[in-house]
Amino acid sequence: MTYKTRFAYMMNKAKDIARSARMSSPLIHLNGHAPKTQGHEPATDLPPLFFFTDPERTPHPEDVASLLPADCGIIYRSFGDKHAPAHARVLKGIAEQRGLKLLIGNDVDLALEVGADGVHLPERNLEAATDIRRQYPQLYITAACHSLKTLNSGGINALDAVFISPVFASNSPSANGIEPLGAKGVKAFCELSPVPVYGLGGISVDTVDALMGTGLRGLGAVDAFMIQDEMRV
Secondary structure, eight states, rough: OOOHHHHHHHHHHHHHHHHHHHHOTTTTTTEEEEEEETBBBBSSOOOOEEEETTTTOOHHHHHTTTOOOOOEEEEEEOHHHHHHHHHHHHHHHHHHHTOOEEEEEHHHHHHHHHTOEEEEEEEEGGGGGGHHHHOOOTTTEEEEESSGGGSSSTTGGGGEEEOOSSSSSSOGOOOOOOOHHHOOOOOOOHOSSSSSSEEESSTTTTTGGGTSSOOOOEEEGGGGGOGGGGGOO
């Protein structure tokens, strides 16, 4: 399976999973919109599939971005990289050319500087979502979520979506020693969350089918988007 074929397959699966959730979720009204929660109505046009950058596993995110299907999303996580503004600008350029959405990890200033579409917050910073929503209502806001109790945290209702993880066994350092949620755990999150839920962690062409019917509105992945250095374009 070529890189483009793999990415297209993941996109098609993500769309199927999201479509299934929209047909069955109690969060969705007949007009296709989620109900307002404390004054904010979660966005209904977030991409069904997000590429999460990682400096170790995807050191050349611009090469991956250039292969992504249209209507995909990118969440750029700099993890303190001093060249983050340059990388973010390159990704923004690719996103504009290819019809992608770009969110910046935990850096509102950088998101505004490069004209990104939104921000993605770590779980520890979720409460900042309320102030970000008030100051910058034009931005998409998503956040990481690792436990059911997080769904009761301040800021949750200002979000457009949460990314729960790890769904399956993952190579992410943050997933070390953590029991994967599996399809059953994912479904529990989806049933309790006041905002749309995306899955992250260990999601690939080999595992994605198990998520059909769980209630997820979309998927995020790192390893599924890895490309070999000798094959970069």
